[in-house]
Amino acid sequence: MSATRRSVLRGMALSGLAVGGSGLLAACGDDGGGASSGSGATVKFGINEAQGSGPAYDRLKAIADAYTAKTDTKVSLNAVDHNTFQESINTYLQGTPDDVFTWFAGFRMSQFAESGLITDVSDQWPIDGLGDSFKQAATASDGKQYFVPISYYPWAVFYRKSVFEKNGWAAPESKDDFMSLMDDMQGKGITPFAFGDKDGWPAMGTFDILNMRLNGFDFHMGLMAGEEKWDGDEVKLVFETWKSLLPYHQEDPLGRTWQEAATSMGNGDCGMYLLGTFVVDALDESGDDLDFFTFPQLDDSIPADSLDAPIDGFCVAAAGKNQDAAKEMIKWLGSAAAADAGNEAAEAPFIAANSGASTSTYSDLQKKSAEVVGAAANIAQFMDRDTNADFASTVMIPSIQEFLKSPDDIDKITASIQEQANSILG
Structure with missing residues (x-):
């Protein structure tokens, strides 16, 4: 996990980082050419790891590449360093955000759902390999799902x-x-x-x-x-x-x-x-x-x-231009195939949320982590x-x-x- 994993919002003190989507966190790449889903579509994918920053970036890049190979959907990657991503998330979502972006379960997700900044993805659930506890973590106060998990750590x-x-x-x-x-x-x-x-x-x-x-x-x-x-x-x-x-x-x-x-x-x-x-x-x-x-x-x-045991995953930005293709992609991001694609490409694997994901690359510590979290009666997000x-x-x-x-x-x-x-x- 990134050393800056828990950087928190500093609001107006850093407003120059992303204003109206035009700053460092503004969505990049082409606009998808009007395609909505399927062959030839483009999905903009905002991630909270800068290019070359280490295994976390490598995993997300590999996942994006695997999705393109599977679906012929072009993924336009917008890689931003962790601190900037965290500090600029509000202005990012209210400006011209990417279609899909990395985020967290818990109140941090539900807060954006209540504000109308992320899209209801309930129609993408259930997702094979993600049990009730992960679905609950993806559920906002209105009882709908706005998040798809990919990994966690205790x-x-x-x-x-x-x-x-x-x-x-x-x-x-x-x-x-x-x-x-x-x-x-x-x-x-x-x-x-x-x-x-x-x-x-x-x-x-x-x-x-x-x-x-x-x-x-x-x-x-x-x-x-x-x-x-x-x-x-x-x-x-x-x-x-x-x-x-x-x-x-x-x-x-x-x-x-x-x-x-x-x-x-x-x-x-x-x-x-x-x-x-x-x-x-x-x-x-x-x-x-x-x-x-x-x-x-x-x-x-x-x-x-x-x-x-904080859970990391993805949301669809409500202001993203390609909602249909974004929903299709986010469901795949919760799959065992997505987790495997990321872990096979990085030196340091994450612990996959999907129960069908391979554990062959896990360390003994990660295998034990999965067992402990699986046996826990209650999981908080930090x-x-x-x-x-x-x-x-x-x-x-x-x-x-x-x-x-x-x-x-x-x-x-x-x-x-x-x-x-x-x-x-x-």
């Missing part, structure tokens, strides 16, 4: 197998095991958790998992939707628990990127790291030595069967996808960072979050 607690074996450690199965493991790590001069939040988004994953473990999945999703109170006892418990765990984390996380934190685990200074599977991107030769476990149960009444993008970027990033600097100010911080939630979420 967040979990990663560690180096060799370090655990050397020290006689095992993945914890309970809260007591978890606490004993961290105490033993500290006793041996190893910081239990690598931690870096200079980028703003990584610590959201810690909040998510603590909230799901302490208050349950339904409360977590209600909180993200603005239906629960940020200054209530439940959220305060999350921050109090987090405060008790901070001594087991690297100090001064705001001065450290997620890649630097990953390096600390890779070189053995830290024992574990809560992050997505893209952690392997920062570890190079240590990647084959990685394993993970899901965050353990913290409350006896709440099973440890919920996790963040805070900056499950809630309003402005709320995530302008409220939660600075609030969590303020907590990390001043963990004793929980009442003040949660009151401030709730006041701003009232304004943004209603």
Whole structure:
């Protein structure tokens, strides 16, 4: 996954990047010559990876090429670097967007559906190999589907197998095991958790998992939707628990990127790291030595069967000129053939959403990821996808960072979050 995976919208501060579709994210290529679908049609395909940026670009380019070879539909690729794509998405969709574009499941998708910026693709479902959980992730608040998934990745607690074996450690199965493991790590001069939040988004994953473990999945999703109170006892418990765990984390996380934190685990200074599977991107030769476990149960009444597993995929832009051909393409993008075409072309495969896709190129870590996600009772999309993008970027990033600097100010911080939630979420 791209290192800039979770860049969030910065609105007018970056308005010069794409205004009325004429900036860096404007659709490129020809206009399709008026063809709507079938032989000779053109579909404009906007992707959030710049040309030559690595395996993510290679996969998407290969998928586009495979679709052209299969259908004789020309795919006009508009490749834009990840940050620019994220930061310019609103003006892009309101201008002259590509027909099909890469995007995310969850609130980030539903928000565009409610605004009329993406097309209802319910008539393309069901899609062979995509089960009910993926269909639900593609469904907006009106009960219709606006998204087709292609891949996902779980967040979990990663560690180096060799370090655990050397020290006689095992993945914890309970809260007591978890606490004993961290105490033993500290006793041996190893910081239990690598931690870096200079980028703003990584610590959201810690909040998510603590909230799901302490208050349950339904409360977590209600909180993200603005239906629960940020200054209530439940959220305060999350921050109090987090405060008790901070001594087991690297100090001064705001001065450290997620890649630097990953390096600390890779070189053995830290024992574990809560992050997505893209952690392997920062570890190079240590990647084959990685394993993970899901965050353990913290409350006896709440099973440890919920996790963040963000889903990536595609939407059809409502302002795209070739709706029929775009719908045909987006259905194929959810197929096993599309996933296989991407994974066969790239050094680093993604975990395909389609159950019929080949796993021959998967690492052991990816095979385990697929098993863990398949066994999970509840899947969240990550805070900056499950809630309003402005709320995530302008409220939660600075609030969590303020907590990390001043963990004793929980009442003040949660009151401030709730006041701003009232304004943004209603």
